[in-house]
Amino acid sequence: MSGSATSRKVDLLAWMRALEASLRGTDIALLQVQLPGLHLHLQRDTVGETVAKALQPQATATTAVQAPPARSAPSQPEPYPVRAGSVGVLRLGHPLHAQPLVHTGQAVALGQALALLQIGAVMLPILAPCAGRVGRVLVQDGQLVGYGSVLLEIKTDRPQEAPDAD
């Protein structure tokens, strides 16, 4: 590669690291940046580390700026994150019932209620976006969650498609 391409790559990497560091103290879960020739997708994964993907259509060294996924062997599909659609108080079970709606390992159908997001007197059922098995439950009952917070994971049998694949 020419010197300018290499130095551009290094600048980009430093810039991404600085961006990631500045996000660490916040509760921003997803940041997307679109620049000419660059589309950056920074997503806070389920243990709080950020997974960065920068896609440069004309660069051949795309993989050099990709941070590796935190866990799971490349052959296994990523668990599908279920996110809160709004700010609210997370209820793992209905207030009238003792048991939570689902537990880790339970098979769930598409559209099945997994949890409830309480906003005032109203509760929004959080429905399974796909069929599968409940993976990790990442929040506690009564926890205040923000828009986009990952609440739990669904493990499906099919591999997940990358959201920004081109």
Add this chain to the structure above:
Amino acid sequence: MIEVLRTGALNTIQDLGRHGCLGWGVGTAGAMDDVALAAGNALLGNALDAAALEVQVFPLRLRFLADSDFALTGADAQAQLDGLPLLPWATHSARAGQTLVLGLPQVDALHRSRAYLCLPGGVDVPRVLNSRSTQMRGAFGGLDGRALHAGDKLRPAQAACGATPLALLPPELAMPLRCEGSPAVRVLPAAEYARYTPASHDALWQGEWRITPQSDRYGYRLTGQALQPLAPLEMRSHGIVPGVIQVPPDGQPIVQMRDAQPTGGYPKIGAVIEADLWRLGQIPIGSCIRFIETRWDEALDAHAQVQDWLADVARQLQLQQGRRGCA
């Protein structure tokens, strides 16, 4: 359109009641738990006084003949749609051919015994004397003036399906009322209160009153310490309203409920306030209740509190319904 496959007796179409007709000797009827009925309507975006199905005898089996949304409030009857459990106090969507089963009300701390099934736009039955409530004694209103039978078909006033799934916190959680561990209702002393002995007054406010099996939509017969007048009382029949606590000669009080006769001749020791009738309407037979002495201004405050809760809930639900609709 919904078909009734199997029903117990005494499940009727009700709305918030037939008001303004007591002067003609026509009782109010209406849902025993009017707050649950109104909340179920709010969940679907209906007018709060739209007609619904009051279920007080379980189990109930219904089949949806067309896709439709619906809401279930009141007692948590462990409802299932084609075998899948449904959240209580929530909206759901059914497809044509699916079967809805309401089982037995859960025995939980909230002491509920009646469930409400609301449909989009309300149940489509004719209005009679300004209401869609069933007047059982007069055999009019609701579905042909009678309780539901197997084979009856209920039509929603609007065809609606695919509504935002929404759930509500039941009003008991927002407005709890208990007295020493028992569910309680507030009572105003009535016209003949002063004609009773001090011991009777103590028994009214301090005693536990059990709801006997001789209790239904007409009235609840209670059992407890006998209430005695200072001197024998005989009165001419006079106008009464739901909530009035009458004392027959045996001293065991009767609380008039929604299908009460508009007149009665027994002395009245107290009246359950309108704002607490929904609580009383949910107490199961065999349970005990307490009476809390209250004043007129407190009764008005309680009424305002319930209306405010309903308005607030309807507003919050509309916010979610509108928001999801645009997304």
